[in-house]
Amino acid sequence: MSDTRKKRMSMLDSLAAAGTTGGAGAPMMASNRALRSARDAVDSHRVWELDPGQIDDNRTRDRLDPSDVVDLRDAIEANGQTVPILVRRNPEQDGRYLLVYGRRRLEAIRGSDKVTKVRALVASLDERDAMTAQISENMARRDLSFIEKALFARELVDTGFGNQSQVAEVLTVTKSSISMALTVAELIGRDLALAIGAAHGIGRPRWEAMARAIEENRADRDELARIAEDVHTQAQVAMVRGEAVPEDASVAAFEAVMKHLAPSPARSASAKTPVAPKPRRQALVVDGRKAGVLKRTAKGLAIDLDDPRFADWIESEAQAVIAELHARWKTRAED
Numbered sequence: 001m002s003d004t005r006k007k008r009m010s011m012l013d014s015l016a017a018a019g020t021t022g023g024a025g026a027p028m029m030a031s032n033r034a035l036r037s038a039r040d041a042v043d044s045h046r047v048w049e050l051d052p053g054q055i056d057d058n059r060t061r062d063r064l065d066p067s068d069v070v071d072l073r074d075a076i077e078a079n080g081q082t083v084p085i086l087v088r089r090n091p092e093q094d095g096r097y098l099l100v101y102g103r104r105r106l107e108a109i110r111g112s113d114k115v116t117k118v119r120a121l122v123a124s125l126d127e128r129d130a131m132t133a134q135i136s137e138n139m140a141r142r143d144l145s146f147i148e149k150a151l152f153a154r155e156l157v158d159t160g161f162g163n164q165s166q167v168a169e170v171l172t173v174t175k176s177s178i179s180m181a182l183t184v185a186e187l188i189g190r191d192l193a194l195a196i197g198a199a200h201g202i203g204r205p206r207w208e209a210m211a212r213a214i215e216e217n218r219a220d221r222d223e224l225a226r227i228a229e230d231v232h233t234q235a236q237v238a239m240v241r242g243e244a245v246p247e248d249a250s251v252a253a254f255e256a257v258m259k260h261l262a263p264s265p266a267r268s269a270s271a272k273t274p275v276a277p278k279p280r281r282q283a284l285v286v287d288g289r290k291a292g293v294l295k296r297t298a299k300g301l302a303i304d305l306d307d308p309r310f311a312d313w314i315e316s317e318a319q320a321v322i323a324e325l326h327a328r329w330k331t332r333a334e335d
Contacts, residue, residue, distance in 0.1 A: 047084050049117040050097065052110045055087055057099040073108035076115055081105060084119040100125065128161070145198040146207055150181035151190060157182060180204070187211035188221075195225035196257060197232070197250025206258075213261040227260055228253035 085102025099106060100123065109118045149171070156167045168178040184207050185193070214221065235249040246252040284292040284303070292305040305311040314321065 046121075048120050048122055050087070050120050051116075052106060052118050054095065055085075055097045055099055055106060055118070055120070056090060056093075057103060057106065069104050069108040069111065072104055073112050076105070076108050077112055081109065081115070081119045084121050086123060087120050088123050088125045097122065145200045145202065146181070146204045147185075147188070147193050147196070147202075148198055150185040150207070151193055153178050153181050154185040154190070180208075184208055184211045187215055192221045192225045192228065192257075195228040195232075196253045197228075199250040199254045200248065201251055202254050206254075210254075210258060210261065213258070217261060219261060224257050224260065227256050231256050 083102075083105065085105050086100040087097035088100055090096040090098050097120070102120075106118055109115050153167055153171065156162065157164065161167065162169075164178050164182070165175050168175045171178070181204075184204075188207070188211050213219065214224070231246075231253040232249050235245045235252065238245045280296040282294040282296075283290055284294055284305075291307065291310070292303060295302040295304065303314075305314065
């Protein structure tokens, strides 16, 4: 499988869409259509029992929503695999399959000493249809955070799945919401977002505020990622020690990054009270001799003439001289 195709499939099992373009039932209707199409492509609607080693899942993991499959493995060992996974034939290798959805079930069985076969439906789907089915299956069962959706939309656009309108259609959201999500994902960056985590409960406005702060402060996103990772590390250490830990470490990481981006009181004061520029002085020369000094300060422009008679004349002709200079300046600006 090419690197591009691997990237396209990289987040599908952990990401899903949210939001509607119409009523409350719109996402589920779109989901049902896609899943019906996938079911229609299933070979004879037969449930196959496959060796987990025959199934390839080349999508890279993200740490936005890490999955713990231990409980699921125990449940499958006790009660059997009640829901089949969905695979499609690998077009590049006979006898092998590509996972469409059901990663956690597949991993649970791979980690089991008691269950050796995975129950699967085999569908004839191309890559786009497989991706759409994956998204729809996730939409039907998961509620993902804003940044997860934003990164997924960014991934789909960047890897050639479609333009903003096509991505909006498959995710059943508006094009404007996709555009906004892409901007946030671009400014925050994937590495920083992964370091922070899903941060459920942190909605679009606060992620937008972080994106603006990063842009305005020209913040070092690698440094911000280290701050977020430190929060996760501290939470893990506290858990091992039996100490109190944040209810959601990713939310705590988000807050730590925002705190770092917030201007300090000293910076805020300096921003509210701009430092006056240093005065500039320029010597005025007439006929090869110094005739005075031009001073530019925060308050304006001042001319100090050495010859009192010339100063008197300038004073009396100031209006005409200024009008003439302004006309020359305006003509020059228009040119």
